[in-house]
Amino acid sequence: MHISSHVRPDLVKGGKTLHDVTQDISRHVESAPNKRWLAAFAVSLLLLSYGLYNLYKTFWFGVGMWGLNKTVGWAWDITNFVWWVGIGHAGTLISAILLLFRQKWRTSINRAAEAMTIFAVLCAASFIFGHMGRPWLAYWPLPLPNTFGSLWVNFNSPLVWDVFAISTYLSVSLVFWYLGMIPDLATIRDRATNKISKIVYGTLSFGWTGGAKDWSRYEAVCLILAGLSTPLVLSVHTIVSMDFATSLVPGWHTTIFPPYFVAGAIFSGFAMVLTLMLVTRVVYKLEDYITLEHMETMNKIIILTGSIVGVAYITEFFIAWYSGVEYESYAFINRATGPYWWAYWSMMTCNVISPQLLWIRKLRRNIAATFVISIVVNIGMWFERFVIIVTSLHRDYLPSSWAMYAPTSVEIGYYIFSFGLFFTLFFLFAKFLPVVNMAEVKAILNSSQKHQQKTYLKATEKEHV
Amino acid sequence: MSNSKYFVVGVFEEEDAVMHAIEEIRGAGVKIHEVFSPYPIHGIDELLGIKRSRLPKAAFAFGITGTACALTLMIWTMGFDWPMNVGGKHNIPLPDFIPITFELTVLFSAFGMVGTFLTASSLFPWSKPVIFDERITDDKFVMAIDLAKNKRSKEELVQMLTESGASEVNEKEV
Numbered sequence: 001m002h003i004s005s006h007v008r009p010d011l012v013k014g015g016k017t018l019h020d021v022t023q024d025i026s027r028h029v030e031s032a033p034n035k036r037w038l039a040a041f042a043v044s045l046l047l048l049s050y051g052l053y054n055l056y057k058t059f060w061f062g063v064g065m066w067g068l069n070k071t072v073g074w075a076w077d078i079t080n081f082v083w084w085v086g087i088g089h090a091g092t093l094i095s096a097i098l099l100l101f102r103q104k105w106r107t108s109i110n111r112a113a114e115a116m117t118i119f120a121v122l123c124a125a126s127f128i129f130g131h132m133g134r135p136w137l138a139y140w141p142l143p144l145p146n147t148f149g150s151l152w153v154n155f156n157s158p159l160v161w162d163v164f165a166i167s168t169y170l171s172v173s174l175v176f177w178y179l180g181m182i183p184d185l186a187t188i189r190d191r192a193t194n195k196i197s198k199i200v201y202g203t204l205s206f207g208w209t210g211g212a213k214d215w216s217r218y219e220a221v222c223l224i225l226a227g228l229s230t231p232l233v234l235s236v237h238t239i240v241s242m243d244f245a246t247s248l249v250p251g252w253h254t255t256i257f258p259p260y261f262v263a264g265a266i267f268s269g270f271a272m273v274l275t276l277m278l279v280t281r282v283v284y285k286l287e288d289y290i291t292l293e294h295m296e297t298m299n300k301i302i303i304l305t306g307s308i309v310g311v312a313y314i315t316e317f318f319i320a321w322y323s324g325v326e327y328e329s330y331a332f333i334n335r336a337t338g339p340y341w342w343a344y345w346s347m348m349t350c351n352v353i354s355p356q357l358l359w360i361r362k363l364r365r366n367i368a369a370t371f372v373i374s375i376v377v378n379i380g381m382w383f384e385r386f387v388i389i390v391t392s393l394h395r396d397y398l399p400s401s402w403a404m405y406a407p408t409s410v411e412i413g414y415y416i417f418s419f420g421l422f423f424t425l426f427f428l429f430a431k432f433l434p435v436v437n438m439a440e441v442k443a444i445l446n447s448s449q450k451h452q453q454k455t456y457l458k459a460t461e462k463e464h465v
Numbered sequence: 466m467s468n469s470k471y472f473v474v475g476v477f478e479e480e481d482a483v484m485h486a487i488e489e490i491r492g493a494g495v496k497i498h499e500v501f502s503p504y505p506i507h508g509i510d511e512l513l514g515i516k517r518s519r520l521p522k523a524a525f526a527f528g529i530t531g532t533a534c535a536l537t538l539m540i541w542t543m544g545f546d547w548p549m550n551v552g553g554k555h556n557i558p559l560p561d562f563i564p565i566t567f568e569l570t571v572l573f574s575a576f577g578m579v580g581t582f583l584t585a586s587s588l589f590p591w592s593k594p595v596i597f598d599e600r601i602t603d604d605k606f607v608m609a610i611d612l613a614k615n616k617r618s619k620e621e622l623v624q625m626l627t628e629s630g631a632s633e634v635n636e637k638e639v
Contacts, residue, residue: 018503018604143538152542156551161564168568172575179579182588187503187602206583207592210601212513214586215505220518221582228524228571239564442604443504 011105011444014288018442022187025436028284029188030197033431036283041431044423051417054410055130063133065410071403072393076411077131078243079385080418083268084124085166085240086261086381089233090269091117092173095180096229099222105297107440108289111184112280113273114177115433119425120272121170123418128166130414158242165239169232176225179218182208183439237265244388251331251392256319260312264381267305267351270298271377276426278371280435289436292365299364302377306355309384313352327397335391339404343387350380471612472498473619474597474635475626476605480506483606486629487512490608493625495617498609501601520578520585527577528570535569536562595639609637 016024033041057065068075091114098106129135141163143153153160185205192198208214241261244252274295281290320332335344354376363369390405429435477483483500491497491512500513510517543549544557554561583589598607608631610622617625619636626634 022503022603143542151549152547154549154551155539155543155565156554156558156561158564161568164565164568168572172571175575175579183504183602190596190599190602203590206588206590207594208588208602209594209596210501210503211499212502212506212509213499213515214588215502216510216515217518217520217582217586219505220520221578224521224524224578225575228575231567232571235564235567242564439504 011291011293012108012289012441013291016288016445018445021438021441021445022191024286024289025184025434025438026188026191028430029432029434030191037427037431041424041427044420044427046420047416048420048424051413051415051420054413055126055417057410058130058414059135063131065408067406067408067411069403069405071396071401072390072405074131074393075386075390075405076407076415077127079382079389080415081124081127081131082240082261082385082389083378083382084120084127084418084422086237086265086268086385087272087378088117088120088124088169088173088269089237089262089265090273091115092169092176092229092233093266093269094273095176096226096233099226100230104444105294107444108286108436109273109277109294110440111177111180111437112277112430112435114173114180115429116273116276116426117173117269118170118177119422119429120269121166121173122425123422125166125170126418126421127414158239158246161239162243165236169236172225172229172232176222176229179221179225180437180440181433182206183210183218184434184437186210187438188434234262237261249392250325250327251335251388253328254316254319256312256315260309260316263305263308263312264351264384267302267309267355268378268381270301270305271374271381274298274302274370274374275378278367278374280430284430284435286436289441292367295367295370296361296364299358299370299373302355302373303358306351306377310352313348331392331395334395335387338391338395340387340391340394343383343391347380347383347387350376351384354380470639471619472597472637472639473610473612473622473626474637475608475610475629475631476598476600476633476635477608477630478605478632480606482630483608484509484512486608486626486631489629490610490625495610495622495625496614498611498614501597501607501609503602503604503606506606520582523581524574524578527581528574530577531570531573532566534573535566539565597637598635 012021014020066076091110094106094113095110098110129138132138141153141160143155182205185201186208189198189201189205192201238258238261241257245254245257247253277290278295281287317332317336320328323329335341354373357369357373358364363373394405395402475486477486480502483502484506487497487500487509491514497513500509502509509515539562540557548556597609598605601607608626610626612619612622615622623634
């Protein structure tokens with residue numbers, strides 16, 4: 001007799017049939033946008049247009065519009081860049097690493113998480129273009145032949161590595177996301193009743209039919225893409241951390257950076273996925289697909305990565321003292337007690353203390369508490385990057401060069417631009433594309449097995465009574 | 466049209482039913498054109514006799530190409546075309562080449578493999594697919610049998626499909 005574990009709850013609740021899954025997810029694509037969506041979309045467009053005005057100011061008048069000075073040459077822009085790239089780690093982690101580990105619960109959240117990843121990386125990229133000062137020369141870091149200039153790019157530079165890492169990550173994630181969507185787009189094509197959606201989704205679905213041979217190839221491709229994306233996702237934030245770690249600035253020049261940045265990226269990425277999914281599940285009535293079990297599992301990952309980040313902060317501090325290097329020790333003591341102490345302690349509170357609350361099972365399964373903690377975590381992760389970047393720079397070697405940094409309204413507007421871009425894209429995605437991977441959810445709804453499990457459960461319940 | 470094909474199309478309600486039917490119908494020596502399902506079914510490849518995909522090999526070949534391209538580009542530009550003195554470092558600093566070599570390996574491998582897959586399965590935006598049943602992508606499992614490739618009559622095939630558990634049997638001319 002085959003007995004499967006009955007301790008584990010169903011991944012999808014409500015006894016859904018295959019047709020129910022199609023219905024529940026496609027409904028949102030097929031129906032006209034409702035008022036709540038229109039209102040939310042209008043707000044994000046407003047943010048985007050205010051942001052675009054500030055983007056125009058940055059590009060037209062130059063980065064002089066920002067609060068940077070000779071000492072603090074990197075601040076708001078790179079903080080936001082690293083923050084968004086970090087957020088953009090969860091999607092590919094969920095779809096690639098959890099696929100390799102056969103974590104089936106990922107199926108109902110991977111689509112939205114991957115979309116979020118792509119939009120977050122686009123937001124990050126916008127800061128790269130902004131901070132270049134002359135964005136029309138943004139092709140300069142590409143390895144172009146001599147006619148474009150007298151020299152090739154310097155392949156020793158981690159900034160050039162970053163160009164390759166971010167663009168590879170963005171394009172591979174995009175391919176992975178789109179490939180996973182093809183079968184679902186075919187579902188919408190086959191259900192379409194009007195001519196325009198038939199043509200649009202017919203084009204988007206690439207003529208997918210669901211034949212066994214295509215599925216066999218599709219599965220092989222997804223598995224290898226997952227295998228490729230796993231080291232890729234880890235490499236991206238490693239390389240981002242090397243932008244700092246390979247320099248000689250005290251506070252940046254640390255070998256702990258790559259693992260610590262990767263853990264932080266997963267930490268903030270999962271927090272952002274939770275923030276978005278908790279809203280989406282209510283608005284789209286997806287409570288049966290995105291369940292409390294999903295939330296709890298993700299909260300556990302947040303405790304793990306949050307603790308890694310906490311240990312990394314303390315290790316950094318300890319090593320700064322233990323190394324006996326005056327400059328290094330000063331950089332860290334200055335972080336905690338200097339003029340930017342508030343940023344340091346915001347980071348410590350939000351990132352180290354708040355996720356520890358999730359050890360309590362009641363809070364892990366409490367939607368309101370999780371929602372608040374997920375936002376607090378991302379505020380903390382923003383401060384982490386601000387602390388690393390600004391506090392390490394603002395006390396230069398010569399006290400005469402010491403300076404303070406504060407953002408201008410243009411910089412804040414640029415940040416608002418990234419939020420506008422992110423939410424505009426996310427709302428468009430949520431309206432016009434299937435938010436949950438229908439084909440994969442259907443694959444885990446093996447009804448006969450479920451039936452068997454239920455009869456077994458009933459039998460054991462009787463025995464226990 | 467003289468070159469049109471004629472198919473007998475069996476529609477099944479459950480994964481297990483279609484798996485069972487494949488065994489029976491293939492066992493009776495009938496050639497199955499293709500089986501369609503809303504999600505990938507595990508173990509269907511062996512039943513249908515689909516060979517293991519060679520896509521992993523393609524991925525490896527593309528990946529190696531990426532590695533070679535990356536190393537060639539960096540070694541040639543920095544070591545030979547325009548050698549620069551960067552902080553007294555070696556002109557061909559191999560450890561510094563690791564990140565970009567890795568990224569280009571992944572990039573070539575992913576794009577090459579996906580491109581091969583889309584070409585092999587002729588999945589393109591302009592593709593005009595033959596849809597045997599519009600409910601395949603929803604909740605039905607469909608088996609299509611090409612009449613011309615089998616010696617049996619249409620009636621025989623229809624009966625076979627019904628007996629092996631098909632909830633309905635349709636015909637389709639393509």
